[in-house]
Amino acid sequence: MLDYSKYSDEELTAFLKRRDHAAFTEIYDRYWQPMFIYALKRLRDEDQAADIIQDLFTQVWNRADQLYIDTALKSYLFTSVRNQTLNILAKDKRVEAYTEKLAFAFVEGLNTTDQEVSFREFSALLEQEVRNLPPRMQAVYIKNKEQGLSHKNIAEELGITEDSSKTTLNRALNELRIKLKPFLSILLIFFG
Template sequence: MQLTEQEIVGAIRQGNERIFEVVFRKYYQSLCNYANSILKEMEEAEEIVQNLFSGLWEKRSDLEINISLKSYLYRAVHNHCLNRIKHLKIREEYQEYATSYYESSYESVGQTVMKNELEQRIHEAIEKLPEQCRVIFKLSRFEELKYHEIADQLGLSPKTVENQVGKALKILRTELAEYLPILILLLDGIVKLNIEYWYL
């Protein structure tokens, strides 16, 4: 029986995995191709589309679509791609600024102590993570592996990997809460520290 789009959305909202999988298979590749046309990087494009569908399923009970399902998905991918480009641009601009700044300045003794202390606390906080959580977080942030690569390496689902990274970040934020003022200074370029993994 042919379902209307509203019936499809309703089925997904109610947790119908079969219908969700049909939608995923129908639109996945074309959405990846569309994202790739914007980002010019297929792996990034695939990650954005995978995260989109993952988010849809995770928040399915709140799913409200007032336009065609196809238009909704393409618009969502478009917005995610623009956000990704903006994020990369901000990071690139910061790195250019930091390089320029540190070539013409030097760290004071106090800054060095602050940096070393924070590095030590971050290291200790990471080592206190549950074993699987710690391993996945290090592979994601230090080895820069994609979720699906970590999943393949550890024999887990990409969703499990995503959940474990989220859990690690939540724990680290709690552990390092007292250092947030210092962290803000670091991200403003006052002290050079390799903590890019802090970014979500």
């Protein structure tokens, strides 16, 4: 049995591209903890940090034979973790800004019972219409609008081009606009 701990990152990457599970395990053992610490320092949330690392390694294994790493393996992995932490932090800022805007709207007297009911109805309808989108449109919409991923990251995750990600998102938004047109006035009230 080979002792993979003696191989360089470059050699392990070559084995990984041939879907060598032992090489993958060595890469995982070598980099899981330092990447977790790196993500944890930025996010200050153990669950989010662990999720990022697990998702990255799942993606690495699932796309092992298609991986194109033009830098050192360590750089590739840490850059991926950095990008994911930045996406989470950006999403958290968007959620915070949304919450502040909504709170301000309520303070300004928009918190009437009718408007609350309408807002809940609109949210439920939007969620339903997103679930009714074709699978790829739904995935691109959720990754962009709810998870805050860039078109580049969506393209990498779904194995499509950035242009395809942009086009798919535009088609999804157009479909949602058409289906939700009667409720657009609610959007103007809450987000105007």
